[in-house]
């Protein structure tokens with residue numbers, strides 16, 4: 316029997332995890348990874364830490380060139396530009412044609428440019444690729460005044476990085492709350508305090524409508540909605556990401572906002588699979604195809620898709636959403652459903668992580684109870700659905716983050732401490748800790764649902 320030819324377009328979290336998993340199950344298959352970026356795999360979330368000089372540019376690489384050799388993976392640098400699903404072949408920009416037996420599209424997502432004029436000017440930057448981040452770091456040394464636009468984590472990370480490099484940094488927000496789709500007022504105020512300590516100027520209810528350039532095509536200002544001009548020479552844009560799905564444009568592969576895949580991660584065309592940011596995965600909970608723009612999801616999908624590509628039929632089950640980040644020295648973790656509907660009359664709130672247009676932080680039309688604790692810069696927000704913890708958001712102290720995540724993911728019955736919810740404050744944290752030490756991981760099994 317001929318070895319199976321696996322072709323993977325994309326050298327990110329999903330593509331590399333898939334390649335590694337395929338190799339574990341198929342020692343003779345030919346595995347080729349196509350990468351549009353001329354590097355071994357790097358950590359995209361790590362870019363924010365590179366920008367902050369927290370880690371070096373070398374430390375961002377999650378794999379070394381030797382790893383590909385050891386795993387017998389053929390890493391090809393080049394951009395895949397077209398796909399012939401009848402002939403089962405992918406074509407690269409330089410004309411090379413790669414036939415496949417099983418194809419994985421794991422092309423990720425890219426930052427969305429602003430929907431107004433000026434996006435092409437020199438001095439407009441994004442934080443989504445290694446090359447882009449290196450250029451941003453170079454420019455941050457030269458530019459005096461920056462404007463950052465966007466409401467989610469990436470915009471905040473950019474703001475922090477620019478301030479760290481000594482740039483006079485102005486953060487424009489359309490609304491009146493930081494990270495408004497996730498934070499409540501208290502959480503937002505804590506972050507605001509940290510940002511002001513680092514001399515970031517926050518401009519609420521301020522909307523850019525155009526980026527203006529000088530005669531040499533370089534940013535000189537942004538025009539605001541009220542018509543005023545705000546002088547600056549660098550603009551950071553982080554208004555969301557868009558799945559990279561150009562490759563399937565002229566094919567019968569079904570798409571919505573990304574490539575639609577079933578529970579086995581297969582697209583509407585046989586032998587073509589998709590995973591990571593460019594896939595919209597069927598979610599049995601909501602009976603919809605959802606985008607899931609998160610690193611752990613890309614890894615989990617990469618693993619699941621590989622098992623299906625080697626012929627082991629495995630339905631992908633989406634885990635509980637989780638994200639941890641460090642912003643202006645504040646540790647923040649978000650898990651599960653964190654912003655439930657409070658009132659019958661209120662429309663259902665769909666909760667987004669704002670890491671692009673991820674939809675994983677959604678709520679269901681049920682009734683929730685929530686508990687709240689606050690002490691200085693530390694907050695705990697817990698969300699219960701009946702006897703179960705379904706979401707949590709921690710700012711500052713992360714001592715109970717891991718237990719909470721375990722309790723949410725494994726649907727551990729939390730009834731025992733439900734009555735402590737009304738206490739709030741530090742007692743709530745102690746109550747969770749007591750609960751956790753009583754039911755350590757092995758004992759916790761007995762709390763699991765049958």
Ligand SMILES: Cc1cc2nc3c(=O)[nH]c(=O)nc-3n(C[C@H](O)[C@H](O)[C@H](O)COP(=O)(O)OP(=O)(O)OC[C@H]3O[C@@H](n4cnc5c(N)ncnc54)[C@H](O)[C@@H]3O)c2cc1C
Pocket residue numbers: 324325326327328329330349350351352358359360361362363393394395396421422423424442443444469472559562590591592593607608609610611613637638639640670
């Ligand atoms: C600054 C930043 C911070 C982030 N922080 C977090 C975080 O804290 N937590 C979290 O969970 N998530 C975070 N994310 C999101 C996370 O990085 C992504 O969800 C994850 O990287 C998706 O993995 P992927 O493999 O689907 O895509 P990617 O990692 O984007 O990889 C896609 C790969 O495909 C290649 N490619 C694309 N098109 C082609 C083509 N036509 N031909 C060949 N190759 C192609 C690209 O070059 C790339 O190698 C962050 C993202 C950014 C940008």
